[in-house]
Structures are given as C-alpha cells and as structure tokens.
Amino acid sequence: MGKMVWVNLSTRNIAIMRSSIYNKRFIGGRGVGDWILFNEVKPDTLPLDPGNLMIFGTGPLTGTAAPSSGRLSLVTKNVLSGGIVFSNAGGHFAPELKYAGFDHIIISGRASSPVYLFIDYGKVEIKDASFIWGKDVWDSEDAIKRELEDNRVQVLSIGPAGENLVKSACIIVNKGRALGFGGCGAVMGSKNLKALVVRGNRSVKVADPSGFIEECQKNLRKINRSIGTKFLRKGGTINKIGPLFPLPVRNYQDGNWGKRSSKVTEIGFKKLGEKRRLACFNCPINCSHYYSIEKGPYAGLNCEGLQINAVRGFGSNLDIPDPGFILECNALCNKMGLHVDEVSASLGWAFECFEKKILTKKDTDGLELEWGRKEVVIELIKKIAYRDGFGNILAEGVQRAAQIVGEDSKKYAMYIKGTGVNEGNMRAKKAWALGIVTSTRGGGHLCGSPNSEGVKNVTPEIGQKRYGVPTAGDSVTYRGKAKLVVWFEKYKALVDSLGICYFTSYWQNNLLGPEEYARFFSKATGKSFNADDLFKIGQQILNIEKAFNTLHTGYSRKDDFPPDRLMNEPVKSGPFKGERLEKSCWNDLLDKYYTLQSWDMKTGWQTDKCLSDLSLNEVRVKLEKAGRLIIND
Numbered sequence: 001m002g003k004m005v006w007v008n009l010s011t012r013n014i015a016i017m018r019s020s021i022y023n024k025r026f027i028g029g030r031g032v033g034d035w036i037l038f039n040e041v042k043p044d045t046l047p048l049d050p051g052n053l054m055i056f057g058t059g060p061l062t063g064t065a066a067p068s069s070g071r072l073s074l075v076t077k078n079v080l081s082g083g084i085v086f087s088n089a090g091g092h093f094a095p096e097l098k099y100a101g102f103d104h105i106i107i108s109g110r111a112s113s114p115v116y117l118f119i120d121y122g123k124v125e126i127k128d129a130s131f132i133w134g135k136d137v138w139d140s141e142d143a144i145k146r147e148l149e150d151n152r153v154q155v156l157s158i159g160p161a162g163e164n165l166v167k168s169a170c171i172i173v174n175k176g177r178a179l180g181f182g183g184c185g186a187v188m189g190s191k192n193l194k195a196l197v198v199r200g201n202r203s204v205k206v207a208d209p210s211g212f213i214e215e216c217q218k219n220l221r222k223i224n225r226s227i228g229t230k231f232l233r234k235g236g237t238i239n240k241i242g243p244l245f246p247l248p249v250r251n252y253q254d255g256n257w258g259k260r261s262s263k264v265t266e267i268g269f270k271k272l273g274e275k276r277r278l279a280c281f282n283c284p285i286n287c288s289h290y291y292s293i294e295k296g297p298y299a300g301l302n303c304e305g306l307q308i309n310a311v312r313g314f315g316s317n318l319d320i321p322d323p324g325f326i327l328e329c330n331a332l333c334n335k336m337g338l339h340v341d342e343v344s345a346s347l348g349w350a351f352e353c354f355e356k357k358i359l360t361k362k363d364t365d366g367l368e369l370e371w372g373r374k375e376v377v378i379e380l381i382k383k384i385a386y387r388d389g390f391g392n393i394l395a396e397g398v399q400r401a402a403q404i405v406g407e408d409s410k411k412y413a414m415y416i417k418g419t420g421v422n423e424g425n426m427r428a429k430k431a432w433a434l435g436i437v438t439s440t441r442g443g444g445h446l447c448g449s450p451n452s453e454g455v456k457n458v459t460p461e462i463g464q465k466r467y468g469v470p471t472a473g474d475s476v477t478y479r480g481k482a483k484l485v486v487w488f489e490k491y492k493a494l495v496d497s498l499g500i501c502y503f504t505s506y507w508q509n510n511l512l513g514p515e516e517y518a519r520f521f522s523k524a525t526g527k528s529f530n531a532d533d534l535f536k537i538g539q540q541i542l543n544i545e546k547a548f549n550t551l552h553t554g555y556s557r558k559d560d561f562p563p564d565r566l567m568n569e570p571v572k573s574g575p576f577k578g579e580r581l582e583k584s585c586w587n588d589l590l591d592k593y594y595t596l597q598s599w600d601m602k603t604g605w606q607t608d609k610c611l612s613d614l615s616l617n618e619v620r621v622k623l624e625k626a627g628r629l630i631i632n633d
C-alpha cells in the first residue's frame with residue numbers, strides 16, 4: 001500500500017510515512033519489523049518501557065489473490081528473554097489493514113489511560129478503551145463491534161493477562177488466533193493499549209495482474225491436489241495424533257503417551273461437537289474447526305478450535321487425555337489472552353515440583369497439583385491471568401518462576417532462552433530440536449525446525465533435491481541436520497515477510513517452495529527476483545535478529561543448548577525409546593551450524609565477514625562498537 005503509520009501513545013502523535021524504503025530492502029512483515037526494531041530500540045530499553053516498539057506488519061502478498069495470504073506479523077522486544085520476538089497470526093486482520101491503507105503500524109509510548117486504535121479507511125484515531133479495560137478478549141471484541149456498530153471490523157486485542165503484565169500474555173486476533181510468543185500481550189498492556197481495530201475498502205494492486213493471477217491459479221491447483229492439504233483440511237494439525245505419535249508426558253518425563261494418545265485424536269475432538277471447518281483469509285486449506293459443545297461438563301462452549309500444541313500442553317504434558325478439557329483450556333487461554341505454550345510449560349513445571357514435594361499446598365494457595373486434576377489446571381490458568389496468589393509466580397514464565405521457588409526446582413523448568421518449551425519429539429528429531437534451540441525468538445518450532453523428519457515420502461532423493469540434504473527425512477540421525485536447519489531458518493524468515501501461511505509451503509505440505517515465492521514476489525512488485533535473491537534476504541533477516549539478541553542479551557554458544565533433561569534422560573518407552581540429545585553430538589551439530597552460518601564457532605557470535613558478505617554494514621558497526629563482533633583473521 002506504500003504507507004506505514006507511526007503512533008506515539010505518550011504524545012498522541014500520529015505520523016504517516018512511506019513504507020517503500022523498508023519494504024524494498026526487507027520485503028515486509030517480519031523483515032521490516034526486525035529492521036525497525038534493531039534501529040530504533042536501544043539495549044537499555046526494557047520490554048515494558050514506553051520506548052519499546054510494537055511493529056505490526058503485512059507482507060507484499062497479504063490481501064492479494066495469492067493463496068493463504070492473510071498473515072499478520074508482529075515484532076517487539078521480548079519480555080521473557082530481553083531479546084527479539086516475532087510472531088505471526090492468521091485470521092482476517094492483516095488483509096483488512098491493507099484495505100485500510102497501510103502496510104505496517106508502529107506503536108511506541110504509553111497512553112495515560114486505556115485506549116484502542118481505530119484505523120478506518122485510512123484515518124487513524126486513538127479512542128478511549130475504559131469501557132473494555134478488564135474485559136476478556138471475546139467480550140472486548142464484541143463490545144468494540146457494538147460501539148462501532150459494525151460487525152465486520154477486524155479486531156486484535158489483549159485480555160486480563162496483558163493488562164496485568166503477565167509474561168505469558170499474548171495478543172489474540174479474531175478471538176482465536178494468537179500472536180503468541182515473548183509476552184507480547186504484556187508489551188501491549190504496558191502501553192495501555194487494549195486493541196487495534198481496522199476497516200477498509202481499498203484494493204491491493206500488483207505490478208503484473210494477469211501474470212499474478214496465472215501464478216495464483218497454478219499454485220491453487222497444486223495446493224488443492226496435494227495429499228498434505230487433504231490431511232490438514234480433514235483434521236488440522238491435530239490430525240497427526242495417533243497411538244504411536246510421540247508426545248511429551250508429565251513435563252517431559254517421557255516422550256511417549258502410548259494408548260492415552262488415542263483418546264485425543266481428531267475423531268475425539270470431532271465427537272465433542274465440531275460444527276464446521278474454518279479458514280483464514282483466502283485459504284483453500286481450512287485447517288481450523290469450530291466447535292459448539294451441547295452436552296457434558298463443557299456444554300455451552302462455542303469456539304474456534306485448537307492446534308496440536310494445545311493437545312501437547314494441556315493433554316500429554318499434564319497427563320489428561322480429555323478432548324473437552326483441552327478445548328476448554330485452549331478457549332480460556334484465548335479469552336484471557338495467554339500463550340498456550342508458556343502457560344503449559346509453567347504448569348508442567350509446577351505439577352512436577354508438587355510431585356517431587358518441592359512445592360506443597362502451602363505454596364499453591366491450598367491447591368493439590370496432582371497429575372490429572374483438571375479443576376486445578378483451570379483454576380491456575382485464571383490465577384495466572386489475574387496474577388492471583390501462586391498464579392503471580394507462574395505469571396513470570398517458567399524460567400523466572402523456578403528462580404523464585406529456588407534451586408531444587410530449576411532442573412524441572414523446561415525453557416530455552418527464557419521461553420517455556422511445549423514441543424514435540426525433540427529427543428528423537430535432531431533437526432527439529434536444533435531449529436527450536438537456535439530460534440532467535442527463544443524456542444518454538446516455527447523458526448528453523450523442518451517438518452520432514454520421519455516423513456516417509458521425503459526420500460533421500462527428494463531431500464537432496466529440495467534442501468541439498470539426503471537425510472532430511474531421517475529422524476534420528478544428526479547427519480546433515482545443521483544444513484537442513486539453516487535452510488529452513490532462511491526460508492521461514494522470507495515466508496513470514498511475504499505474508500503467506502507456512503502451511504502452504506514446503507514446510508507442511510511440500511507445496512510452495514522458494515521458486516514459487518520468487519515468481520509471486522516478482523509479479524507483485526514488477527522487479528525480478530529469483531530464489532537465491534530471496535534466500536539472501538532471509539539470511540539478512542536472521543542475522544538482524546541474531547545481532548539484536550547479541551546486543552540486548554549477550555546470548556552466545558552456551559545459550560544454544562537444549563534443557564538438560566532432554567540431554568540426560570532418554571525417552572522411556574515407545575518407538576523412540578532410548579533417544580536423547582547427546583551432548584557431544586550436540587556440540588558437533590552446533591559447530592557445523594555456526595560454520596554454515598559463517599558465525600564464530602567458539603562464541604556463536606557473528607563475524608565481520610558474514611555481515612560484510614550480507615551487506616549488513618550497519619549491523620556490523622553496532623556489534624563492533626559493543627565489542628561483540630568476531631573479526632576474521
């Protein structure tokens with residue numbers, strides 16, 4: 001759309017600027033957000049300071065006819081790590097933002113009282129939000145729509161968790177889609193900003209309309225024909241779960257849930273009362289579900305469904321094989337504005353500490369944290385959102401909670417770079433684990449983890465052709481996995497910057513690869529790009545994030561290790577029995593990974609050669625000034 005809006009909530013100044021200077025260099029979305037944050041937020045600015053920025057962004061393909069082009073990106077300073085965090089959500093907000101006239105919204109400062117921002121056909125207004133402050137996400141969205149007398153405005157908002165500066169607070173888009181990581185809901189709460197609302201009617205223009213439409217049709221056919229699409233369309237990400245599917249059990253004490261997994265399959269959820277399939281903007285996949293439960297303990301629950309991480313986090317992690325309960329927890333997190341992964345990591349740690357008698361009823365407001373106690377989990381989620389009693393400790397996130405409780409509890413805290421871990425088969429899938437651990441936002445598989453390990457049709461030939469890694473489909477080997485992760489880190493950075501859903505990419509369904517994206521991008525912008533050009537931008541984006549972390553947190557090689565439990569305690573049962581991440585193999589994997597990134601093997605920091613080759617001289621200068629650049633011999 002060529003424009004971005006900067007809003008300072010302290011001064012109420014609103015400035016509209018051209019966005020092309022940023023978009024030309026870093027595509028859009030995550031890339032542009034990273035660059036602005038890197039340049040504008042200083043290392044001594046704390047995440048909840050008014051000086052922290054929130055950069056909401058769309059990509060050049062967002063809101064176009066390109067399939068699944070409804071993604072919204074957010075970049076800000078991470079409350080849990082002090083480094084960078086980027087998040088990406090679907091729904092319908094991002095296209096509407098473009099139809100309202102903007103590519104990006106950049107928010108700084110702190111309002112003197114609760115406000116929401118309304119972007120209405122190009123006009124930007126800061127409005128009073130006192131009537132919704134204190135309300136949950138679902139009620140807030142309904143109240144805003146009533147106030148504006150328009151049911152079709154697109155809304156993202158925080159709940160009580162964000163208002164109470166809970167470190168696992170997130171931002172919810174369209175009542176059920178999360179900008180999840182890094183406590184970004186608390187950043188929004190610290191700015192007294194309850195919601196963003198957009199409405200527009202403009203169209204997104206592309207440089208070569210007929211070529212672009214041809215590309216859309218060709219790729220739509222490919223998406224619709226794919227087995228992967230049919231799989232996701234049928235059951236979403238929870239369709240993967242079956243009796244042999246590896247899941248973390250009781251805070252990673254095991255990695256196999258055995259027969260209990262059979263109770264939380266897609267069929268189990270469907271029986272609850274699935275009413276229809278749902279899709280984000282212009283998505284042919286429809287991977288989401290809408291449930292209306294009419295009978296049983298959760299009768300009356302009407303909500304959008306969940307991803308597999310909710311089944312891990314509230315199901316196997318807490319040893320509760322009950323679809324209704326898992327859906328209830330997921331819905332409660334959406335209402336409170338809480339990030340499922342961080343909350344479930346904190347709860348897993350707390351339940352295990354109770355089991356090991358490190359915590360007792362005296363510490364937990366009289367609650368008995370025994371595995372399987374559903375009502376205790378629900379109570380604790382509410383307590384976290386309101387920072388009530390023991391919930392106030394859990395609201396700090398799992399790393400900090402363990403520091404508060406003390407030494408004995410620390411070995412049960414599962415986190416990476418300050419961020420709680422709620423992940424799948426990390427002990428067996430070596431590249432999956434490496435991608436999570438080296439993630440610049442601090443954990444999460446949607447950074448550099450490939451989805452190819454253990455997938456039968458990723459044969460050595462296909463692995464070689466796609467990624468240059470013949471072992472891409474092999475779970476347990478370490479061979480080739482550093483190269484695979486480097487490939488996916490760059491690839492994900494460019495997908496997030498284009499504004500397309502990752503589920504239509506090579507990652508989930510082996511669908512659209514870098515060549516397809518290059519053609520889309522070229523036809524949208526009228527400039528010629530090939531896959532290598534895009535990969536170079538992906539690599540630049542990754543290096544900006546890495547440098548931000550080095551400057552703001554000092555993270556180095558020692559922070560690129562998984563939690564000790566995953567290295568020391570093998571999986572106890574199931575198809576991956578005996579698997580763990582051996583320390584010596586991990587060290588070797590890191591050496592290979594740093595070498596491929598042209599980073600220093602000893603410290604894990606960036607080198608002057610790497611940044612010069614990537615034409616990131618501004619980054620190189622800042623790191624050198626801070627004494628955190630490795631100068632090549």
Ligand code: SF4
Pocket residue numbers: 068070090091278279280281283284285286287288501502503504
């Ligand atoms: S695949 Fe699922 S998450 Fe992705 S855009 Fe489509 S409906 Fe949304």
